Amino acid sequence: MSEVGSVSDPIRLAHRLDQVCASQTQQVLVAVEQLRRQGVDVIDLGAGEPDFPTPDHVKTAAAAAIRDNFTKYTAGAGIMALREAIARHYAERYGVTYDTSGVVVTAGGKQALYNIAMALFGPGDEVITHVPGWPSIVEQIHLAGADPVRVRTAAEEGFELRAEPFLEAVTPRTRGIVINSPGNPTGAVMSEPELARLADGLAERDIWLVLDLCYEQLIYDDTPHNLPHVLWDRLADRTVLVGTASKSYAMTGWRCGWLLAPAAVAAGCNVVQSHSTSHATSITQRAALAALTGPQACVETMRDEYRARRDAVLSWLDGDARFRVTRPAGAFYLFPDVSELLSPDGMRTSADFVQALLRDAHVAVTPGEAFDAPGFIRLSYAAPMDQLREAWRRIQRFLG
Numbered sequence: 001m002s003e004v005g006s007v008s009d010p011i012r013l014a015h016r017l018d019q020v021c022a023s024q025t026q027q028v029l030v031a032v033e034q035l036r037r038q039g040v041d042v043i044d045l046g047a048g049e050p051d052f053p054t055p056d057h058v059k060t061a062a063a064a065a066i067r068d069n070f071t072k073y074t075a076g077a078g079i080m081a082l083r084e085a086i087a088r089h090y091a092e093r094y095g096v097t098y099d100t101s102g103v104v105v106t107a108g109g110k111q112a113l114y115n116i117a118m119a120l121f122g123p124g125d126e127v128i129t130h131v132p133g134w135p136s137i138v139e140q141i142h143l144a145g146a147d148p149v150r151v152r153t154a155a156e157e158g159f160e161l162r163a164e165p166f167l168e169a170v171t172p173r174t175r176g177i178v179i180n181s182p183g184n185p186t187g188a189v190m191s192e193p194e195l196a197r198l199a200d201g202l203a204e205r206d207i208w209l210v211l212d213l214c215y216e217q218l219i220y221d222d223t224p225h226n227l228p229h230v231l232w233d234r235l236a237d238r239t240v241l242v243g244t245a246s247k248s249y250a251m252t253g254w255r256c257g258w259l260l261a262p263a264a265v266a267a268g269c270n271v272v273q274s275h276s277t278s279h280a281t282s283i284t285q286r287a288a289l290a291a292l293t294g295p296q297a298c299v300e301t302m303r304d305e306y307r308a309r310r311d312a313v314l315s316w317l318d319g320d321a322r323f324r325v326t327r328p329a330g331a332f333y334l335f336p337d338v339s340e341l342l343s344p345d346g347m348r349t350s351a352d353f354v355q356a357l358l359r360d361a362h363v364a365v366t367p368g369e370a371f372d373a374p375g376f377i378r379l380s381y382a383a384p385m386d387q388l389r390e391a392w393r394r395i396q397r398f399l400g
């Protein structure tokens with residue numbers, strides 16, 4: 001039986017899909033699940049999701065929502081209490097003041113970005129983003145009928161996001177710039193001065209800056225990162241912020257994200273959403289409300305654990321000259337260059353490497369090809385330390 005989402009059938013699909021491929025990050029999830037169904041003991045460093053359980057007080061709020069029959073439609077943009085909580089979170093954390101008319105709750109950060117792409121971009125527009133980068137950003141730009149323009153960041157520079165290359169990529173057709181910081185898969189955090197330079201360079205231009213902050217609570221080093229405020233001071237009427245409960249609160253499966261934007265853009269995003277998913281699940285919205293307004297110690301505990309794991313895996317990779325890796329400041333990925341391990345008569349590409357590693361060593365990672373960066377692999381360290389240790393043992397045995 002073919003996987004759902006396969007487009008190999010001789011059926012003619014809409015032209016819209018000619019340039020779009022299925023999410024490669026999600027394909028790793030599917031491959032792992034298939035092997036596990038066959039009883040194979042796979043260590044999954046592929047999926048970009050927290051291994052921690054959703055905090056208890058969040059689950060309790062969801063159970064209460066079900067018990068109270070809070071199981072019907074809500075307003076498309078989300079329940080008011082959650083929109084208020086989101087606005088408060090950004091006001092307290094970053095000093096930016098959004099009215100609830102500028103807040104839309106979505107089914108995950110991914111839907112927030114999708115709504116924005118559909119509401120702001122269209123045929124003839126260019127939208128700049130950075131690679132290596134999360135594949136859905138480029139594909140959503142394609143789905144909106146616009147043309148993605150890729151700015152490449154360099155491993156030798158720690159995948160630093162600098163203003164200059166973005167400004168150089170601007171043309172009269174540029175309609176938006178999408179920045180993901182901390183970035184998936186590189187973990188790079190854009191610096192405040194670089195974002196300020198970019199925003200200043202965009203002044204007086206009809207260009208939107210979409211800031212994807214999905215990993216905002218997972219920054220490990222003491223680096224100033226009040227990016228929303230940098231934009232608030234310079235480009236508030238051209239900025240859209242995106243966030244999610246998925247990563248901070250270990251809630252990936254609940255599907256809850258949000259966007260903050262000028263009211264007219266939020267309204268446009270809500271139009272898109274009103275004709276697709278309608279709204280995020282009512283129960284999830286109550287859970288997300290508990291996450292945002294409840295105790296935040298769980299976020300810190302998870303962050304501390306991720307930091308320790310990052311440092312451990314980084315030291316293992318650093319000790320093996322075949323991997324060239326940069327130190328990520330945030331998110332929960334390491335993105336080593338594995339080209340030393342590739343050869344024309346063996347594993348030719350990082351995708352071959354990833355396939356062989358899964359088949360022979362039962363360790364799942366994501367190929368750099370998924371992020372427009374062949375020659376690299378992405379290892380998620382959102383897995384318990386003993387599994388990370390065992391994965392590294394298996395990788396060493398596989399390479400030995």
Ligand code: GLU
Pocket residue numbers: 023025026046047048049110134136184
């Ligand atoms: N954001 C995660 C990742 O990069 C989840 C997969 C996806 O939705 O793309 O692995």
